[in-house]
Ligand SMILES: Nc1nc2c(ncn2[C@@H]2O[C@H](COP(=O)(O)OP(=O)(O)OP(=O)(O)O)[C@@H](O)[C@H]2O)c(=O)[nH]1
């Protein structure tokens with residue numbers, strides 16, 4: 001969603017890098033360009049101005065340490081200020097009480113019900129006992145929607161009985177939560193097209209009964225500048241503790257993500273990146289800043305790779321410990337883990353410089369590495385167990401046999417061997433704890 005912003009930022013960064021000496025003039029021009037980029041991304045203008053002013057104060061007249069290019073120093077400050085704008089550090093919900101009570105509120109269609117299910121799914125997976133509470137009486141379909149989602153994600157549910165008020169439903173849920181020792185209770189409230197007295201009254205009444213540890217505004221990132229007013233008004237009316245931004249997978253320009261923390265002072269906990277229950281990601285201000293600057297969200301990628309590697313089935317047996325030396329079996333397991341991470345393209349997009357490459361180039365790169373992965377897997381599967389354990393025994397005739405057996409060519413087998421040898425070196429270093437273990441060559 002930050003494509004346009006990233007492109008404008010990168011053009012400024014390129015200029016900054018190019019200067020041998022930075023004058024006040026250069027910096028001012030760069031800051032002006034950055035300000036325009038922020039406004040175009042739909043950042044509220046007061047917030048954009050404050051941001052640029054802070055950056056200006058930090059950059060102008062600053063001594064640049066020896067060995068650091070002046071432009072680089074400015075880029076570093078920009079990264080730091082962006083991280084700060086987005087909330088500085090990752091913040092989890094407040095985990096207190098049993099059950100921990102979390103109230104979701106927001107405008108109509110913001111994604112409250114979907115997000116309630118996403119959160120429930122996440123916590124059920126962590127073996128928590130989760131209760132979903134339907135506090136939306138205006139739309140009977142809303143209760144049905146939550147019922148279906150609760151079933152899908154394996155959470156329990158409290159729904160209104162005929163004639164009950166929202167407050168009454170909540171009272172029942174609070175009792176049930178305490179009596180049956182739930183770990184978490186998520187209260188899904190009803191939304192409106194705008195914040196009015198009735199909605200605020202209802203939310204305040206609910207808050208009195210539920211006494212939530214977390215009061216979280218669910219905010220549609222696509223509403224741009226309006227998000228700042230919405231967040232401020234909800235904060236004033238009910239007192240928020242945090243935010244969840246939804247629809248970051250859409251074509252919004254990013255203004256909401258960049259403005260709402262500054263507008264409210266409360267953290268963005270998570271972001272919604274799709275309609276499915278699994279489309280919820282933790283929000284890391286520093287990673288998001290790096291991503292916006294086009295430095296690539298390398299950390300998120302590393303995490304994904306590691307998670308996939310952990311959950312991937314082990315080969316040959318579930319309890320086999322990783323061997324001391326990289327074998328083809330181990331490599332096969334890592335290749336499968338890499339394929340499990342989902343489309344290679346979405347991983348490539350997180351790499352530094354991806355924004356500059358363009359969609360076409362990314363698609364081609366993704367296609368070719370997916371073909372490679374498939375080929376390499378076939379080749380390894382055509383090896384004998386002894387060859388997989390000790391690939392050094394692969395002479396020309398074995399390679400010909402393997403190529404024929406896997407429907408590939410000797411060139412392909414040679415290419416796999418070449419990459420295997422490089423990977424083996426990394427692997428040895430990783431095992432001695434020097435670098436993270438990554439199937440980065442594949
Ligand atoms: N693409 C995308 N769609 C989302 C996301 N979160 C929610 N949606 C969609 O947004 C629409 C509204 O979501 P709901 O969860 O029903 O919104 P709500 O806030 O509960 O709405 P009300 O109950 O009417 O106030 C649905 O079609 C969801 O699938 C997201 O992160 N990405």
Ligand SMILES: [Mg+2]
Pocket residue numbers: 112113114136142188189190191
């Ligand atoms: Mg709803």
